[in-house]
Amino acid sequence: MSGGFGAESVPRRRAGAEGERFGADFILLDAEGRTLRGLNATAMRVWELSDGTRSARSVAEVVAREFSMDVARSLTDTLRFLSELARLGLIDELQEVR
Numbered sequence: 001m002s003g004g005f006g007a008e009s010v011p012r013r014r015a016g017a018e019g020e021r022f023g024a025d026f027i028l029l030d031a032e033g034r035t036l037r038g039l040n041a042t043a044m045r046v047w048e049l050s051d052g053t054r055s056a057r058s059v060a061e062v063v064a065r066e067f068s069m070d071v072a073r074s075l076t077d078t079l080r081f082l083s084e085l086a087r088l089g090l091i092d093e094l095q096e097v098r
Contacts, residue, residue, distance in 0.1 A: 002018065003079040004079070005055055005056050005079045005082040005083050005086065006056065006079070007055065007057040007060075007075060007079070008055050008056070008057060009018060009056045009082070009093045009094075010052060010053075010054065010055055010056070010064070010093065010094040011050035011052070011056055011059065011082050011085075011091050011092070011093060011094075012034065012050060012051060012052030012091065012092050012093075012094050013047070013050055013052075013060075013090065013091055014049065014091055014092050015031070016030070016031025016098070017029065017030055017089075017090040017091070018032060019047050019048070021040070025038055026038065026039045026041075026043075026047075028047065028085075028090060030088070030089065030090060037088075041067070041079070042063055042067055042069075042074075043081055045062070045063050045066065045067075046059055046060075046063060046078055046081055047085075049062055049063070050082070050085075050091055052076055052094050056075070056078055056082055057075060057077055058073040059078055059082075059087040060074040060076075060077075060078040060079075063078060064081070072081060077079065
């Protein structure tokens with residue numbers, strides 16, 4: 001895992017980390033079941049799309065389209081969020097799409 005995600009990085013949720021929906025809320029749990037953070041709708045979608053099958057740029061493009069956002073802003077926010085998830089040990093950066 002590198003220090004930060006780039007546009008061509010491929011994010012994948014780490015084994016044991018889970019996202020759970022509770023009513024309108026969505027939280028992330030680490031492998032030990034500790035609640036780490038609540039997510040807004042766009043962050044939740046980034047988490048869902050981070051399955052090792054697409055680049056961070058592709059994730060940001062889907063989020064931008066689904067939430068009527070500017071792609072450049074979506075990419076900046078997506079990369080920042082993925083880097084934070086990696087720092088927390090919730091996501092890995094793959095070297096290639098699987």
